[in-house]
Amino acid sequence: MKTAETVLQVKGLTKIYKSLFTSAGVKAVDNLNLSIRRGETYSIVGPNGSGKTTTLKILLGLIFPTAGTTSIFGKSISDLSVRERIGFLPEDAYLYDCFNGEELLDFYAGLFGYPKKKRRQLVDELLALVGMQANRKVPFRECSKGMRQRLALAQALVNDPELLILDEPTSGLDPAGRHQMTLLILEMKKRGKTLLLCSHFLAEVEEVCDRVGVMYRGSLVAEGTLQELAGGPTQVRITTDKLQPQAMDAISRMASVVTVEGGAITMGAEATNSSVWTVLEKVNEAGGEVLEVLRPRPTLQDVFVKAIGASAEENQ
Amino acid sequence: MSALLTRLIPLIGLILIAAIIVITRRAWVPALSHSVPSIWRIAGITVAEARRRRVVHTVIILVIVILLSMTFFSYLSPQEQSRMIISSGLTAITVFGILLSIFIAAFLIPHEVETRTIYAILSKPVRRFEFVLGKYVGALIVLAVVTVVMTAVLVVVLLVQARLVPSTPDSVFNPNLGAVLFAAFMNYCALAVLTSLIILISTMTSTTMTVISAFIIWTVGSMQSTFRDLAEKAYGGAKVLLLVIYYVVPKLENFDFRQEAANYMPISIVGGWHAVLLGALYVAIALVIAGIFFNDRQV
Numbered sequence: 001m002k003t004a005e006t007v008l009q010v011k012g013l014t015k016i017y018k019s020l021f022t023s024a025g026v027k028a029v030d031n032l033n034l035s036i037r038r039g040e041t042y043s044i045v046g047p048n049g050s051g052k053t054t055t056l057k058i059l060l061g062l063i064f065p066t067a068g069t070t071s072i073f074g075k076s077i078s079d080l081s082v083r084e085r086i087g088f089l090p091e092d093a094y095l096y097d098c099f100n101g102e103e104l105l106d107f108y109a110g111l112f113g114y115p116k117k118k119r120r121q122l123v124d125e126l127l128a129l130v131g132m133q134a135n136r137k138v139p140f141r142e143c144s145k146g147m148r149q150r151l152a153l154a155q156a157l158v159n160d161p162e163l164l165i166l167d168e169p170t171s172g173l174d175p176a177g178r179h180q181m182t183l184l185i186l187e188m189k190k191r192g193k194t195l196l197l198c199s200h201f202l203a204e205v206e207e208v209c210d211r212v213g214v215m216y217r218g219s220l221v222a223e224g225t226l227q228e229l230a231g232g233p234t235q236v237r238i239t240t241d242k243l244q245p246q247a248m249d250a251i252s253r254m255a256s257v258v259t260v261e262g263g264a265i266t267m268g269a270e271a272t273n274s275s276v277w278t279v280l281e282k283v284n285e286a287g288g289e290v291l292e293v294l295r296p297r298p299t300l301q302d303v304f305v306k307a308i309g310a311s312a313e314e315n316q
Numbered sequence: 317m318s319a320l321l322t323r324l325i326p327l328i329g330l331i332l333i334a335a336i337i338v339i340t341r342r343a344w345v346p347a348l349s350h351s352v353p354s355i356w357r358i359a360g361i362t363v364a365e366a367r368r369r370r371v372v373h374t375v376i377i378l379v380i381v382i383l384l385s386m387t388f389f390s391y392l393s394p395q396e397q398s399r400m401i402i403s404s405g406l407t408a409i410t411v412f413g414i415l416l417s418i419f420i421a422a423f424l425i426p427h428e429v430e431t432r433t434i435y436a437i438l439s440k441p442v443r444r445f446e447f448v449l450g451k452y453v454g455a456l457i458v459l460a461v462v463t464v465v466m467t468a469v470l471v472v473v474l475l476v477q478a479r480l481v482p483s484t485p486d487s488v489f490n491p492n493l494g495a496v497l498f499a500a501f502m503n504y505c506a507l508a509v510l511t512s513l514i515i516l517i518s519t520m521t522s523t524t525m526t527v528i529s530a531f532i533i534w535t536v537g538s539m540q541s542t543f544r545d546l547a548e549k550a551y552g553g554a555k556v557l558l559l560v561i562y563y564v565v566p567k568l569e570n571f572d573f574r575q576e577a578a579n580y581m582p583i584s585i586v587g588g589w590h591a592v593l594l595g596a597l598y599v600a601i602a603l604v605i606a607g608i609f610f611n612d613r614q615v
Contacts, residue, residue: 060439063614080350080441088439094432096361098368110357111440113350155436165439 007163007194008059010034013068015054015218028054030218032068038162041195043205045304046215052198053091055215056167060088072163084112087161091168093152097141101132101151104140108155126154130184146177153184164188166197170204182207202300212300214307222307229307230298236267236276239292240283247286254279263291329597351449354442358450359457366420366458375412379466382408383473394481394489401477402496403578405470409463410503410574417459417507418530421514424451426523429615438615445607452515452603459507467500495577502588506571509595510534512602513566519610536561537568566598567591
């Protein structure tokens with residue numbers, strides 16, 4: 001099987017902010033290694049101050065690393081051809097506040113050297129994509145947080161980038177705004193774009209990402225798909241109405257069953273589909289009614305807490 | 317000999333820069349095809365932003381009010397009236413031009429960094445020196461518009477007064493337009509030099525520090541002959557310091573032709589040309605250093 005092309009590569013990335021008061025400085029990123037493949041949606045998650053935004057700023061050439069290398073499409077970010085293929089949505093949508101959406105998008109498209117006719121067409125398309133057509137003449141400073149964030153996403157898309165870097169795309173948005181932004185991100189994913197996003201909204205990350213890297217104190221403490229990070233199957237929980245004592249006793253002796261308490265049957269992580277079916281049949285035979293069968297996958301929240309907890313323990 | 321050498325320094329410097337540009341043209345000509353549109357776009361947004369923020373409008377209105385108020389000195393003789401209008405008008409243009417230059421240029425780059433609007437620009441195919449040059453060109457355009465408007469108002473006031481004020485046997489209202497236009501042009505050149513230095517400082521420090529430094533440069537630059545006189549009388553470390561200030565800080569007073577225009581004195585075109593050449597050299601050096609500093613700046 002052909003391996004997908006690596007779009008973004010980070011090797012041994014370290015960033016130390018020098019301080020006047022401490023000789024060692026503050027280590028914001030510590031020996032970070034990262035690799036993102038074409039078409040993948042990768043998310044860096046982590047608490048505030050874990051080094052996510054610093055990593056993005058280094059990737060974009062806004063700040064410079066103390067050690068290590070980064071490459072996008074196999075080249076340095078200082079190469080202009082790389083910046084022609086990427087889009088960046090900064091956290092908290094920092095755009096010129098005295099211009100409206102139409103003017104802003106025209107300006108950013110102009111930085112790619114597009115002629116006026118193409119710019120006009122692009123502006124229309126992008127405003128339609130982010131649902132800002134009706135508000136195209138509203139000055140940025142008068143836009144709501146959600147409108148600002150959508151405009152900021154539109155400016156990141158002016159060059160139809162292959163790699164889209166999003167820093168906290170839903171930060172500060174209300175639930176409706178978060179939902180809209182998530183839909184837009186999913187649309188970008190559907191269009192085949194490679195996405196790198198930083199977020200601490202784990203639910204949204206779970207919804208859109210293929211792979212996740214958990215950052216804590218500047219290091220990547222866990223990385224993989226959600227399934228990989230979840231670490232295999234979990235216990236099965238079967239909920240029934242109240243069972244007779246004999247039936248409970250018979251079920252408790254069945255393979256993989258751990259506990260039977262009232263209407264709650266718990267089976268071990270090793271339980272196979274057939275062993276679960278056998279238990280369900282037994283419940284049926286005993287005249288019980290199955291209300292719910294659950295094999296809950298650990299949420300990203302569980303993974304996140306576990307990874308950070310383990311890292312904190314290691315550091316102690 | 318020394319005076320001749322001093323006059324030749326800017327010319328030699330400009331010839332050197334021109335030679336470097338010609339020799340290295342193969343390296344920069346391809347890059348220029350990309351850089352010029354980018355610089356122009358950044359300059360465009362800088363001008364549009366200044367227009368939207370209405371700072372320029374306020375300054376122009378203030379200067380117009382000041383210039384129009386100068387028409388009320390009818391108790392003076394015609395020549396004194398014209399002298400008063402030219403002197404005060406050019407002073408208003410100079411002072412407001414410098415204030416505008418400081419407050420526009422000092423905020424251009426630090427404001428972009430502080431409000432983080434720079435992130436969306438530098439993540440696009442824009443080189444950092446293009447950003448710096450774009451900001452400088454934008455500021456120059458704004459200052460040019462302001463200077464032209466203020467000068468035009470002064471010229472109109474002078475022309476109208478020349479028609480309204482009756483001449484007396486021993487005094488005539490002389491608008492001295494040639495000298496006024498020359499002085500206004502030289503004032504604009506001084507603003508161009510000052511703006512380049514403000515941009516250079518702003519690539520290294522915060523807005524507040526830039527504003528303070530800009531005022532210091534303006535003050536010192538306008539008193540360079542005093543510094544030269546002090547250096548001649550001083551000795552030891554103080555002499556070295558005063559000489560360094562004298563040679564490093566641009567001699568903004570050399571761009572000042574207000575006295576000549578207001579007092580109908582002959583204007584030294586050679587002196588003006590010398591100041592412009594030296595100013596161009598300052599601008600070139602300041603922008604190159606600004607580009608280098610900004611290239612290494614963490615934003």
